[in-house]
Amino acid sequence: MTADDPLTSEVIRLFAKVTDRYTREYEAAAAHHGLTPQQVKALIALDEAPLPMRRVAERLGAEPSNLTGIVDRLQNRGLVERRPEPNDRRIKLLATTDAGKAAAQDLRSRLRFASDPLAALNEDQRRDLRDLLQLMTEE
Template sequence: MSTPTDELTREIVGLFAAVNRRYTQESEAAAAAHDLTPLHAKALLAAEEPVPMRRIAERLHAEPSNVTVIIDRLESRGLVERSPDPGDRRVKLVAATTAGRAVAADLRTRMPFAAEPLARLTTPQRESLHELLQLILDA
């Protein structure tokens, strides 16, 4: 027998799935329009300003060594370039080229939900959601 709490939990989990599905579909379609994978598109968006590769890895929730392959592909397409960090020459910065910034701008246009899925929430609502999701993860 199902209790109201069980039904509410199922609805909430269903909403998580629906948000994820919408995010995924929108970002896949936007990336495909530029012959990119969603991961490549996310890396390009992360590199709109010069950024260390490790920061891109953090944004992608990936190992830095795996990000190298992604950046290699974007670089071969002329969408990003690497340069030494003037403050620490051991660090490589990745930055979108002019062509990369144009693609990034188009990606943002094609994925308004994926680019800003919490746009309709106020700051206090976002803070509450953050706290609640952290509670779930910490359980």
């Protein structure tokens, strides 16, 4: 299977189209809130549950040292806060504030390109797509 194969070429073209549209939508949603795409990713990850900095960095594929600046800027805007971990006070958890939760909810509502087409798929199709994407992204 090579890029010269018509099916492979079509799949690559479709991936590029999806990626381009998703990137444009993501950047527009971030800009609406005066955030960078990385700040949006961090905010949405934290909105699910408070997490240690290391886990957020893993989710974003970022180094913890780079994440510190992202989190500092989100904290300065009142969107996230650092909390002590109840079972180990040496660990700081990152969590969204009420303002951060509202911003994350608004951001999700603006990111329709990704969710609308997925809604057209039934649950089995979404599972199949997820499994194929996981297979393609395994390292």
